[in-house]
Amino acid sequence: MPMKRVLVNEPVCMGCHLCEVYCQLNHSTSSDLVKAFKRPEHQNLPRLRIEARNPIFFSLRCQHCAEAPCISACLTGALSRDEKSGAVITDEAKCIGCWTCILACPYGAIKQDTVKHKSVKCDLCQGSKIPACVEHCPNEALVFEEVAEVKSK
Amino acid sequence: MNRTKYLIIGNSAGGIGAVEAIRRVDKAGAITIISEEPYAAYSRPLISEHLFENRPVANMLFRSPDFYVKNNVQTILGKKVTGLDLKAKTAQLEDGASMKWEKLLLATGGQPIIPKMDGVKTPGVFTFTTIDDAEAIDRFLPRVQRAVIIGGGLIGISVTDALVKRGIDVTIVEMKDRVLNVMLDEAASALVEDALKKNNVRIITGRTVTEIHSDFTTEILTGVTLDNGQELTAEMVVAAVGVKPRVELAMAAGIKTNRGIVVDRAMQTSTADVYACGDAAEVYDFIFGDNRVTPIWPNAFVGGGVAGANMAGKKSEYAGGMSMNSIKYFGLSIASAGMVTPPDAAYEVISQTTGRNYRKLILKDGIITGMVFTGNIESAGIICGLMKDKVNVEAFKRALISDNFSFLSLPEIVWRERLEITFKKPAAMSGAGVRQ
Ligand SMILES: Cc1cc2nc3c(=O)[nH]c(=O)nc-3n(C[C@H](O)[C@H](O)[C@H](O)COP(=O)(O)OP(=O)(O)OC[C@H]3O[C@@H](n4cnc5c(N)ncnc54)[C@H](O)[C@@H]3O)c2cc1C
Numbered sequence: 365m366p367m368k369r370v371l372v373n374e375p376v377c378m379g380c381h382l383c384e385v386y387c388q389l390n391h392s393t394s395s396d397l398v399k400a401f402k403r404p405e406h407q408n409l410p411r412l413r414i415e416a417r418n419p420i421f422f423s424l425r426c427q428h429c430a431e432a433p434c435i436s437a438c439l440t441g442a443l444s445r446d447e448k449s450g451a452v453i454t455d456e457a458k459c460i461g462c463w464t465c466i467l468a469c470p471y472g473a474i475k476q477d478t479v480k481h482k483s484v485k486c487d488l489c490q491g492s493k494i495p496a497c498v499e500h501c502p503n504e505a506l507v508f509e510e511v512a513e514v515k516s517k
Numbered sequence: 518m519n520r521t522k523y524l525i526i527g528n529s530a531g532g533i534g535a536v537e538a539i540r541r542v543d544k545a546g547a548i549t550i551i552s553e554e555p556y557a558a559y560s561r562p563l564i565s566e567h568l569f570e571n572r573p574v575a576n577m578l579f580r581s582p583d584f585y586v587k588n589n590v591q592t593i594l595g596k597k598v599t600g601l602d603l604k605a606k607t608a609q610l611e612d613g614a615s616m617k618w619e620k621l622l623l624a625t626g627g628q629p630i631i632p633k634m635d636g637v638k639t640p641g642v643f644t645f646t647t648i649d650d651a652e653a654i655d656r657f658l659p660r661v662q663r664a665v666i667i668g669g670g671l672i673g674i675s676v677t678d679a680l681v682k683r684g685i686d687v688t689i690v691e692m693k694d695r696v697l698n699v700m701l702d703e704a705a706s707a708l709v710e711d712a713l714k715k716n717n718v719r720i721i722t723g724r725t726v727t728e729i730h731s732d733f734t735t736e737i738l739t740g741v742t743l744d745n746g747q748e749l750t751a752e753m754v755v756a757a758v759g760v761k762p763r764v765e766l767a768m769a770a771g772i773k774t775n776r777g778i779v780v781d782r783a784m785q786t787s788t789a790d791v792y793a794c795g796d797a798a799e800v801y802d803f804i805f806g807d808n809r810v811t812p813i814w815p816n817a818f819v820g821g822g823v824a825g826a827n828m829a830g831k832k833s834e835y836a837g838g839m840s841m842n843s844i845k846y847f848g849l850s851i852a853s854a855g856m857v858t859p860p861d862a863a864y865e866v867i868s869q870t871t872g873r874n875y876r877k878l879i880l881k882d883g884i885i886t887g888m889v890f891t892g893n894i895e896s897a898g899i900i901c902g903l904m905k906d907k908v909n910v911e912a913f914k915r916a917l918i919s920d921n922f923s924f925l926s927l928p929e930i931v932w933r934e935r936l937e938i939t940f941k942k943p944a945a946m947s948g949a950g951v952r953q
Contacts, residue, residue, distance in 0.1 A: 433815075
């Protein structure tokens with residue numbers, strides 16, 4: 365199934381972390397930037413990771429693989445594919461924080477929320493037209509594009 | 518006689534993986550799943566939650582309630598298959614019914630090993646692998662203050678976690694010198710033992726239970742005796758000494774079995790049109806380069822998927838799996854994969870500990886054959902990926918155990934290749950924006 369994914373135009377990424385900031389904001393229970401970062405009850409981890417070794421920078425997130433190893437590995441069915449968007453999404457209520465998906469992901473794209481004891485990952489900002497990271501990238505280093513099926517590593 | 522195109526015995530990780538794979542290829546062919554357990558497919562590891570927080574079965578299902586309807590699967594639940602006729606291609610059920618099939622999958626899983634000893638049939642002795650086991654324990658708990666768990670493997674730790682949360686005084690008796698000795702190394706086992714002790718669990722290693730006793734007249738379980746003569750008082754015993762593949766159906770039908778049901782890389786057994794997967798089967802392990810029983814959920818699901826595709830006529834090969842475990846109990850964060858201790862001196866072990874983070878790799882000729890991480894395990898999957906693809910890491914192996922390891926710790930040619938799919942392809946012939 366062809367789907368839209370976030371791609372990195374690595375040569376023009378300056379490592380400004382705005383993608384990370386807006387990812388965290390978009391996944392917070394508050395739409396207030398300060399609350400999203402400073403109030404524990406509104407804090408949610410960003411679902412991407414910044415790779416940086418000057419002068420190379422890029423942000424890395426879930427690739428929503430066609431045959432997603434994390435879905436196969438999930439012990440509880442918390443990970444599944446959203447049929448409409450094609451995104452691999454997490455049902456937090458079902459996740460027990462067993463971290464098996466983390467072992468299965470060759471991109472290291474799943475994070476441990478050790479406070480809630482849940483796995484968190486990119487959901488392509490379900491409900492938004494464009495993922496927050498792409499929308500707020502000042503340099504078009506992130507693009508949201510239709511791509512062919514992704515075979516994972 | 519009832520007929521089905523695809524018959525799947527076992528309604529769990531392997532069976533459901535197969536259904537999804539069959540339906541990707543064949544939308545219409547009749548699929549029937551038979552299971553002895555009377556529930557919709559549930560997450561077996563969650564029986565621990567079922568026991569300690571009374572998690573309802575509805576919240577243990579790993580697929581949506583309409584899964585069977587949506588995939589047009591007929592289910593026969595709560596019935597056991599008692600025999601197979603491979604020539605006639607039929608299966609006999611315990612109620613006398615039989616079912617004719619074209620393609621068969623044995624996803625029969627494992628069954629707990631019951632140790633042979635006096636008193637093992639006493640009421641109050643349980644195993645812990647099914648919802649029914651968890652419920653039987655739950656019903657018995659009002660009579661229990663102290664429990665003895667025989668075996669400190671994953672299932673032993675899992676039931677301990679639940680019992681501790683239910684306020685029971687638990688003693689684990691482990692024959693080897695440490696708990697979780699199959700899936701963890703010494704350092705990680707020590708972490709688990711620490712966490713257990715903090716939860717007031719008593720651990721007795723290097724010992725085994727030789728006898729379970731009960732009161733002469735009332736038959737009420739009173740305790741156990743260890744092989745050194747030591748006695749422990751308890752009202753309940755859980756036997757968690759291991760699980761063995763359920764091969765009885767296959768064996769009786771004349772399908773080749775070893776420790777598990779023998780399959781090839783298409784997951785087909787020694788008999789054409791009969792497949793096997795999961796805890797019941799011996800499947801290809803890419804670390805050891807042989808077929809073996811590796812009873813973990815992801816391998817069962819993926820193997821079921823390969824079997825299902827082949828059953829539906831789409832050629833598919835099992836790339837191979839490896840042992841891969843993580844520990845969720847007692848708030849720990851531990852991950853291991855492949856070998857956890859080096860089998861001989863030809864293997865190299867490198868490790869690094871920083872605070873609560875521990876990273877260990879086992880390598881041979883530059884290829885990673887095993888890993889154990891504790892603490893921050895977020896990059897464990899990147900390592901497993903390198904293991905799976907047999908990437909030679911000799912030149913940069915130290916970077917892999919560094920605390921701040923990330924893709925950019927790898928040589929550029931390696932990370933570019935591994936992350937190819939995340940990068941936008943440079944527009945052809947256009948120099949703009951491309952670093953020279
Ligand atoms: C407490 C516990 C914790 C676990 N934790 C983890 C973990 O953290 N990570 C992990 O990877 N794995 C874990 N596992 C292991 C995991 O659950 C198994 O690897 C997985 O369930 C295997 O799936 P399967 O489909 O091969 O077989 P099973 O899940 O064993 O299912 C087989 C089914 O077939 C049925 N069946 C067998 N024979 C017949 C017959 N003749 N007729 C009808 N029905 C039959 C059985 O009743 C059973 O329902 C855990 C297991 C337990 C018990």
